[in-house]
Amino acid sequence: MAAAETFVFNIAQKVLEKLGSLAFQEARLIWGAESDLGRFEKTLSTVKAVLLDAEEQQVHNQELTVWHGQLKEVFYDAQDVLDEFECEALRRQVVEMQGSTIRKVSRFFSSSNPLVFRTKMAHKVKDIRARLDEVAADRAKFHLSPRSDDRNVVRGREMSYSFVQASDVIGRGQDKDKIVEYLMDPSDGQSISVVSVVGIGGLGKTALAKLVFNDERVIEHFELKCWVCVSDEFFLKQLLVKMIKSITSENRSDLDEEQLQVLLRNNLDGKKFFLVLDDVWNEDRGKWIELRNLLMGGANGSKILVTTRSPTIASMMGTMPPYNLEGLLHQESLSLFIKWAFDEGKERQHTNLLEIGDAIVKKCKGVPLAVKSLGSLLYSKLDERDWLFVRDNEMWKLNIKEGDILSVLQLSYNQMPSYLKQCFTFLSLFPKDHEFITFDLIPLWMASGLLQSPNENELEDIGNQYIDELHSRCFLEDYIDLGYMREFKIHDLAHDLALSLAQSECLIINCQIQNISKKVWHLSYVDNSWQNENVLKCLQKSKGLRTILSVVEGVGPSTKSFVDSCVSKFRYLRVLDLSNSSFEVLPSSIGAMKHLRLLDLSSNCRIHKLPNSICKLQNLQALDLSGCEKLEELPKDIRYLIRLRMFSVTTKQKSLPGCPNSLRCLQLSNCGNLESLVEMMQVYTSLRFLRIDNCGGLISLLPILKFLTTLEASAIENCEKLDLIEMEDNQDDFPTSFRALHFIGLPQLVAMPDWIKHSANSLQILMIESCPNLTAFPKWLVNLKSLRRLTILNCPKLSALSKEKLGLPALRSFRIAKCPELIRRCQPEIGVDWHMIAHASDIYLDGKRIK
Known part of the structure; x- marks a missing residue:
C-alpha cells in the first residue's frame, strides 16, 4: 500500500478539526461562508467515515487508489483555503492587540479591502465544495464500510540506553x-x-x-x-x-x-x-x-x-x-521475545500467551529484529485474540528472508494509529544514519500538521510521546533521553519500510533526478541539487509543495536565486529549510508566504540583516537563526510573530528585543556580546526550555528566573562569566518544576545554586560537566527524590556527593569521570558515598561499567 494514500484519513481529520474549532466557527460567520462550509463539512464527514476501509481495499483496486488520490488533492487544497481564513484572523488579532500603535501596525500589515477578501474567499470555498461533491459522489460504487481509527498511541516502557549493554543482546x-x-x-x-x-x-x-x-x-x-x-x-x-x-x-x-x-x-x-x-x-x-x-x-x-x-x-x-552471522537458536529467540513482550517475571502468569508466543518465535527463523518487533507489538496485550492475530497473520505465507523482514515491521506499522503512521513515513525524507534530535523533528511534524492534540499547549509533549512509541516498536535505535530532548536514529530496515511506504508523497532529490511528480508534497535534498537547472525546472511542476528540507550538514544554497524561486513558486510551503546557506539577502517577499510554519536559516555565514517583512509570517511556529554569526540585529517587529513556539538565534546584539510570549523553547548560542536578558524575558509566561550556549558576556541569570516560572528544562553551556549562585532577596519566586538541568563549561560555578532545591519533587536529570571550580554538593542533594540520572564529568575539585546518610531513592543511572576524589568515594562497597548510588542499575566510573 502506498502510504501517501493512507495519509488521506489524517488530512480529512485535520480539516474537520479546523472546521469545528471555536475560532473557525466565528471566522466563517464573519466572512459569510457559513452555508458552503457547512455543506463541505457534512460531505467531508461522510467521506471520512469510509476512508480507513478504502485504504485497506485500494491494495487490490487501482480505481480505488485513483479515487483516493483525487480526494487527497481536494483535502490539501481545502487545508490551504481554511488556512487563509486563519491567516486573516491572526493578522486582525495583531492589529487589534497593539492599541495606540494601530495605524502603524495597519500599514505594516496592509492588505486588500475586507470586502474583496470576502468575495475572493467565497469563490474559493464554493469551488472546493463543488470539487469534493464531485469526487465524493463516486464512493458508492466501491461499496465501502464505515470504520473508526480506534488505535491509540500507548507509551511503551522506558528504554533510554544510547549504548548496547551485553545483557540486552541475547545469543x-x-x-x-x-x-x-x-x-x-x-x-x-x-x-x-x-x-x-x-x-x-x-x-x-x-x-x-x-x-x-x-x-x-x-x-x-x-x-x-x-x-x-x-x-x-x-x-x-x-x-x-x-x-x-x-x-x-x-x-x-x-x-x-x-x-x-x-x-x-x-x-x-x-x-x-x-x-x-x-x-x-x-x-x-x-x-x-x-x-x-x-x-x-x-x-x-x-x-x-x-x-x-x-x-x-x-x-x-x-x-x-x-x-x-547466523540466526539465533530457538531458545535464545524465545528469551529475547519474552524480554520484549512482558515485564520481568510476568510471563509466568500467562502460560496460554507463552504457548502462542513460542509458535510466533519459531516463525521468526532466529531474526532478532523480527522477534523484538513482534514482542514489542504484543507488550501489555493480554487478550489471546491479539496474539493469535499475529501468529496466524497472512504475512507468514512468505518465508522470512532478506526482504520479508519488512513484512514483520509492516505488521507493527499496520497496528499503529493512522496519525503515527504519517509521522513515521515522514522520516523517509532523511538519509539513513541521520542523527535526529527532538528540537529538529517535532517542529517539522508540527509545521506539517501531523501532531494530533485538541490542546496546542501539549504539542511538544505529543511529539515526544510519538517518538517514544516508535522506539518501543523497534523502529528507532541509539535512543537517548536527555530529559529536555531525545536523540535517536531510525533503524536501517525501518528506513527501508518508510521509503517504500512514502514514495509517492515524500521524495529525496539529488543532481541525478530527471523527473519530479507533481503529486510530491514533501521533499529534501542531499547534495547541491538546488543549483542544478534541471532540478529547479522539475520543481516548477510541484506548486503544491508543503516541505523543502536540507538534510545533510554543510549543504545549502549559496545564491539568492533558489530562495527567490521558493518564495515565488511555492506559495503553500509550510516548511522552508535554508540551513547552511551562504546568500547575503533574504528577499522581502518572504512576508507573502503566509502559510509558512517553519523557517530555518541556521548556519548562514553571510547574512547581516533580515527584512522586517519576515514579521508578517503570523503562522510561523519555529524560526532558527542559530549559527548566523554575522547577524547584527533581530527585526524590530519580531513580537508580531504571535504563534512562534521555538526560536533559536545567534546575534551580535548586546540585548535582545521582546519576543512573543507564545515561546515554548528559546535557544541562544554564540551571542558573544549579549549582556542581559531582562528586557526580553519579562513577557514569557509559557517558556518551558531555555538553552544558553557560548554567551561569554552574560554575567547573571537570576534577575530573569523569577519571570520564567513555567521552565521545565535548561541547559547552560560555555558561559565563562556566568554566576548562577548570586543571592536573590526572594528565591521562592524561582521555577519549581525543573525536570532536567545541564551545566557545562561554567568556570564560575563553585557551588550548586540553591534555587535548584525548589524542584526537589520534579528534577529527574542533572548533568554537570567541565565545571573546574565546583567543590561540593549541598546537603539538600539527598532531597532530590525524583532524580533518576546524575552525570558528573570533568569536575576535578568535586570531593563528595553529600554528608547526609540518606540516598537518592529514584536514582537509576550514575556516571562520573575525571573526578578523582569523587571516584574514590564512590568505589563499590568501600567508598564513603557508595551507599547513595549502590541501588542504581547503571553505574559507570571513569568509563568503566560497575553494574
Missing part, C-alpha cells in the same frame, strides 16, 4: 569473542586487516559490532577507535567528515576534501587504530581502494570491521574470509 557472546580474537591476532601479515560481518538485515550485525567496539580487550588493544555508519551512499568527503568527528568530536564539514584527507592522516599517523564501517552497500571497488589508501598511515596491527548485507562487499573488502 551473541560467542560471535563477539570470535571477532575480538580476529582483531587481536597479529599474525595475519597485513598492515591493515579487514574483518567483514555479513548477514541479512535484522540479524543484529550493528549490535554485534557495538559489543565488539566497547569490549574491554578492544579498548586496551587499540590507541584509537572510530565508528562510521556508511549506509547507501559512499561519498568520500562525507565519510572523512564522519571519521574526523568520531575521532576528535569536531565537525569539520567546512573543509574541502583535500584538507580533510590531511587532517585524517595527521590523526591516524603511527597509531594502531580500530575502525568500524557499519552498513556498507556500495560495491564500487575503486571507492573502497581510495578510502583504504587514506588509512595506510596507521601503525601495523590496525584493524577494520565491516558490516554488510552483501556477500560481494564482504569478499571485496575483507582480508580474511567473511564472518557469516
